[in-house]
Every structure is written in structure tokens, then in C-alpha cells.
Amino acid sequence: MALSPEFLGRAYRAPEIHTVTADEVHAFLRAVGEPxxxxxxxxxxxxxxxxxxxxxxxxxxxxxxxxxxVHGDQRFEYRRAIHVGDVLDCETVIEAIKSxxxxxxxxxxxxxxxxxxxxxxxxxxxxxRGPEK
Amino acid sequence: xSRLSYSSLMVGSVLPERTFEITRADLxxxxxxxxxxxxxxxxxxxxVSVGLPNLIAHxxxxxxxxxxxxxxxxxxxxxxxxxxxxxxxxVIVAADTPAVVIFSGSVTELLSxxxxxxxxxAISAGVKVLGQARAIVSCDE
Numbered sequence: 001m002a003l004s005p006e007f008l009g010r011a012y013r014a015p016e017i018h019t020v021t022a023d024e025v026h027a028f029l030r031a032v033g034e035p036x037x038x039x040x041x042x043x044x045x046x047x048x049x050x051x052x053x054x055x056x057x058x059x060x061x062x063x064x065x066x067x068x069x070v071h072g073d074q075r076f077e078y079r080r081a082i083h084v085g086d087v088l089d090c091e092t093v094i095e096a097i098k099s100x101x102x103x104x105x106x107x108x109x110x111x112x113x114x115x116x117x118x119x120x121x122x123x124x125x126x127x128x129r130g131p132e133k
Numbered sequence: 134x135s136r137l138s139y140s141s142l143m144v145g146s147v148l149p150e151r152t153f154e155i156t157r158a159d160l161x162x163x164x165x166x167x168x169x170x171x172x173x174x175x176x177x178x179x180x181v182s183v184g185l186p187n188l189i190a191h192x193x194x195x196x197x198x199x200x201x202x203x204x205x206x207x208x209x210x211x212x213x214x215x216x217x218x219x220x221x222x223x224v225i226v227a228a229d230t231p232a233v234v235i236f237s238g239s240v241t242e243l244l245s246x247x248x249x250x251x252x253x254x255a256i257s258a259g260v261k262v263l264g265q266a267r268a269i270v271s272c273d274e
Contacts, residue, residue: 024166031159031166032197034210042204042213043197047167050193071192073265075217081210123217 002099003062003106003128012056014090018048022084040082045120046074049110052090053124056108064104064128072105072125079118089113095123102130136208139247139272148206148238148251153198154231155190155224163194177228189223195234195262196220199255202236203268212271214248219264224257232257238266247272 024047025040034041057064082088089112096107105127112120160174169191172179177188196218204210226232238253248271255263 027162027166031163032194032201033153034201037210039210041197041210042200042216043193046193051168071220073217073219074193074196075215076213077215078211078213 002102003064003097003104005097007062007094008097009094011091011093012052012059014048014052014055014092018088018090020082020084020086020088025082025084038084040084042076042078042081044082045076045110045112045122048088048090048112049092049120049122050124052092052110053108053126056092056094057106057126057128064106068129070127070129072127073123074125075123077121079120082112082119086114086119088119089115104128104130136212136271136273137206139243139249139274142240142243142249142272144240144243146240148202148236148240148253150235150237151202151205153202153234153236155194155198155226155234156231157188157226157228160188160190160194160226163191163197167191167193169193185223187225187227190226190232192218192220192223195224195255198234199236199253199263199266200268203238203251203253203270207270207272209271213268214271215267215269217268218266220262221264222257222260222262224262234262241267244269247274 026036028044091111093109095109098105107125110122180188224232234257240249241252242250253266
């Protein structure tokens with residue numbers, strides 16, 4: 001069933017503020033083959049952004065099946081790099097909803113904020129495959 | 134870290150081609166680091182059951198390697214102002230041999246404030262796995 005356009009523009013704030021730990025930055029650096037340091041690589045922001053998108057999409061009011069999602073596009077705008085010790089708040093906005101051939105195509109924007117400072121803004125285009133015919 | 138010099142660049146300047154290998158152990162490490170534990174990236178039987186040819190890499194892992202390709206060239210892990218990709222085809226990762234992704238790219242525009250726009254290509258098994266893969270990169274003067 002197509003997602004109702006009434007969700008367009010809806011904003012969600014992550015229930016918890018996230019403190020970036022040395023362990024998670026180091027694990028991410030190691031996973032992408034970077035030397036260990038206290039600055040996160042550019043795509044680290046996805047760890048926070050996608051987790052938050054997942055919880056919004058799976059929320060009872062949207063009720064989308066995260067097991068049927070395909071990541072279509074991803075884009076980031078950086079004001080600065082994320083560091084160990086950053087305390088980040090995540091706000092997710094549903095920026096676009098389309099339904100094509102039984103698939104929901106949803107664009108989410110995620111703003112990672114340190115207090116009132118925008119650190120990284122990102123957009124994900126998510127395809128939710130409709131049921132097999 | 135010392136960044137690439139803006140004055141040394143022009144439209145058409147090339148990011149030297151690099152090859153990255155991806156093993157299933159890399160995907161497990163990335164899954165744990167990113168929190169993306171979707172079984173299509175770790176469980177071949179599951180991946181095949183949902184219609185995929187084999188286990189596939191996380192698109193975001195390929196994007197992370199693309200990011201490393203660009204920031205290594207730029208000389209600074211914090212050099213990106215913008216970075217975007219489209220996931221056009223999956224990177225297929227077999228059990229016994231690593232998948233290979235070949236990155237190449239070039240400068241497509243000189244911008245103000247010592248920054249440049251680059252566009253990159255990512256090819257695995259002869260197939261383009263990223264589309265519209267572009268970044269804005271900060272340089273030194």
C-alpha cells in the first residue's frame with residue numbers, strides 16, 4: 001500500500017542525544033581501511049542518520065517494511081567533520097514521497113546538530129519494494 | 134595533513150585510478166561498525182532467497198571506499214564539503230575471492246574558495262556500481 005502523502009514534511013527528532021565514542025569512530029575507520037584517529041571519515045554520519053531513518057520508517061504510523069528497503073541515493077553536506085566526543089542530535093524530515101509501480105520511494109533528510117550548530121546534513125533516497133505479484 | 138594545492142589543478146585533472154578489494158570479512162567488519170546488519174550483506178543463502186545473485190556489499194561500504202579514494206587524493210580526511218552517489222548496481226562478493234572495485238575520476242569544475250568539484254567512476258566486475266558520484270573538495274591555495 002502506498003504511503004500517504006500526508007507524511008510529507010513531517011519531522012522527527014531522535015529520542016536520545018548521541019555522544020560519539022572513540023570505540024565507534026575507531027571501528028568505522030578500521031572497517032574502511034583508514035588509520036586510527038579521532039576524526040570520523042565522511043560517511044560515518046550514515047551510522048546515525050540511517051539508524052534514525054530506520055526507526056522513523058518502522059514506526060507504527062508509517063509502518064514500512066525495512067526488510068524490503070533498497071538504498072537508492074545518498075548525499076552529504078558537511079559543515080565540519082565529526083569528532084570523538086561530539087554530542088549530536090538527529091532530526092529527520094520526510095522530504096519527498098513517490099509511489100511508482102507499487103514501490104514507495106521516500107527521500108529523508110537528516111540533520112546532525114551539535115546544539116544549534118549544523119554539523120552534517122544528509123539525504124537518503126529509499127526504495128521500499130512492493131509485494132511480489 | 135597537507136591538502137592538495139588548488140593552483141595545481143585544472144578541469145580534467147585526473148584522480149589516479151585505484152583498486153580496492155572487498156572480502157566477506159570486510160563486510161562483517163563494516164556491518165559491525167555501521168550497525169547495518171541486513172543479512173543480504175552477510176548471509177549468502179538469505180541473499181539468494183530474496184532474488185540477489187549472491188551476497189552483496191553494503192552500498193554505503195562502496196561509498197565509504199569512494200570517500201577514501203577522494204580524501205586520500207585530496208590529502209585530508211576532512212576535505213569534503215559535499216559528497217553524493219547513486220547506487221546503480223550492487224557489488225557482488227563471492228565466498229572465496231574478493232570483489233574488486235576500480236575507482237577513477239577527474240576534476241569537473243574549479244570553484245571559488247579553493248575548492249573543486251570532482252566526478253568519479255566505480256567499476257566492479259565490469260559494471261558501473263555508482264552513478265552521479267560527485268564531491269566538492271576543499272584544497273589549499
